[in-house]
Amino acid sequence: MPRIDGPIAFRGGGFAPSDRTWAAVATLVGVVALWQAGASAGVIPTLFLPAPVSIARALWALTVSGELWKNLSVSLMRLAVGWIVGTVFGIGLGLAVGLWSVLRSPGMALVSALFPIPKIALVPLFIIWFGIGEGSKLVTLAFGVFFPTVIATAGGVDNVPRGLIRMGQSFGLSHTAIIRKIVLPAALPAILSGFRVTSSIAIVLLVAAEMIGAERGIGAFVLSAGNLYDTDNLLAGIVVLSVLGLLVSWVIGRLERALLGWR
């Protein structure tokens, strides 16, 4: 009979990658350092790609002159209003689609048909419908935020354990009470996860939204700098947009920790 002899070899472990924040930071810093070195050595022509130092200088000039805040504040206002409008309506329709069969198939059909339309292509229509004032910009942002919110919310509602809803019914809770106390809190993780997506979409759409008739705004600034081949300011604007994205992501993370601490 065959035999085995010896210590038991370890077979488990792995498949559990951990977060190493220091590695992330080090990588970013390293890339920027390499980039600066290349620009200083003349290996990277600054016509094509400005050095990090010139971008930093451009950013500094924008901050000191107040230009940065003038543009950023306007964009932040548009982002806030557009995102809130799109989110409120999106959660509303998402809930409706998730809860009532009369709305489910028509709702999802509409969403699936309209979602893939590139918002940039709709800009000329938006000018005619909503004007070139704040209206069309807010609509562009709200439109872009609306559809992913509907989908995330409907998905979240779908995934509410039916047992919990039956429990609520067995205790005589009204329809509204069940939605308020059971469906919404249960769908919240999916909704917040949707917020990550929609806030990124909103920042991306900011440039498209501010294409029309925007005198001020980070998106308009980036567009104008690109048009003028002012690459320093172009990249400075892009850096601002990136930082904005990181900030929003951080805020949502805090929100998740606060509201979903029960997990």
Added chain:
Amino acid sequence: MTDGLRLTVDGVGHRYGGLQVLHGISLTAEPGEVMVLVGPSGCGKSTLLGIMGGMLAPSEGAVRCAGDVPPDCLNALTYVFQDFSLLPWRTVAGNVALVLEDRLSRTACAARVAEVLALTGLTDFATAWPRQLSGGMRQRVGIARALAVRPACLLLDEPLSALDAQTRDLLLEEFASLITAAGTTTVYVTHNLAEAVRLGHQIVVLSRRPGQVRDVVRVDRPLAERRAADPDLMALEQRLWRMIRDDAAVAERERIDASD
């Protein structure tokens, strides 16, 4: 002990699609007493419990209730669930207060929550989250929540089945005293015959699918006087098992198309 609610099941049958799961069920749950439903898997006992509490509409027959309801009753027919059905985003106190918070004043609500938590030994866990609790603790929350609404009839759907045997034994004793103290009409579904003989005044044995009433055994001894090791209770357990065994063997080999 209140006079309580009498539940009358009259010729109830139920079909899931083309599959008949219950047939010709006629029973009466007497006020203040515990009715236990036992039978092999798939015999429709959970379905019957759902019909009796109004959570399921029967294909045939009807259920009626008649009798007294506690003066501060907030939900007459109240369930306790096998999987506890606690809301994970609410603390223990929050779960217990689920129905109370809209119907009672803040102080009244807090008072009643404190009362049922004390009754079920959960006072120290009022601010704990469900994920922090063991299975046994979670079910204690389940029954605390049920008792908090001062039900006229308690419907328990295999409440101890999701727990390990040790916890089940501990909780069974607590359930027995809580049910006795509450004095409400109780309908209790289980596949565990030890629970049946410990708790039931009327033990209803259902046949395998389609479930019909095979036998009803009365046990009049008060719950407070029953012990797990009582020989006559153990003999009753054996007798029940003999009734069910053959059905159980066949049911175990059946495909799972429609569950209880």
Added chain:
Amino acid sequence: MPRLLGNVLLVGLLCASAAQAAEPLRLGLLHTLSPAPFYIAQERGYFRDEGIDLTFRFFEAAQPIAAAAVAGDVDVGVTALTGGFFNLAEKGTLKVVGGALHEQKGYQGSAILASNKAFQDGLTSVDKLAGHSFAITQYGSSFHYMVGRIAEAEGFDVKSVTLRPVQQIANMVAAVTSGQVDATIAIASIAKPLQASGQAHILGWAGDLVPYQITAVFTTPAMIADKPDVLRHFAAAYQRGVADYRDAFLRLDAAGHPVVDAQTDAAIPLLTKYVFTNDPDARRKILDGAGYYDAGGALDVADVLDQIRWFKAQGLVKGEGDPAAMLDTRFLPTR
């Protein structure tokens, strides 16, 4: 490096097969009516006569042509003089060598349009533009410059005009016809039908109000250094094209109306090969849209330097370089 190698091989092959070697040259241009003299010169073989094998590289917008030259995808180009163009030229990567389209008094190039609502409320002439809104494509565009020049000419502050950048010319038109901006600019072939159909009012023609160099011929310093002869031959062929174009479209009679005769008729089919192809309305569109070119393709140096100074004063063009360094006037005449 690959380009040089490719050129050497091509020249070698041509030498082997033919007595005369034609120098290949890539011209970047907008796919519209405005580079018409180039179409004429190409169709009548003027480039071939000068020993140049010219390839057209078409673009749908003006800005990328400048970028393409910087990137080495075209050798010469004709495009609008915008802030972006001057920023690239400022970095020493482009040189303006000749003139192309020019707004000129007496010729209907672009018109200043007012919306019906603004017109009814009193915007009846360009000196009243102060305090109104004006649609342009982008900051630093030639439309932006035009507003600035009008402000200077009529004596009001350009900053009192609310500029609305809308990216596309179609959006500019939509904005003014729907009354969402008070004014904008449009070329004759768009402006005249709008006035005729009552959708907008023409306040005046840019050529009458602020004549300026709209587009120019440019190339790269590398081309000037390596192939000045080729550029000279190219310039010669271009000038012949301009001469034919002026004869066909830019002669005016005593009353100031365009003369349309056999020369015009001969030139039109050369153009419909490139623009308005298969369009039954092509003839009218060409006659309406033909813009002004200076004789000999001359560059309006004074105006170009003015433009550069204006853009720099507005902060749209950065750099301390001498504006004159962006021009090289050895190949084509100046005004």
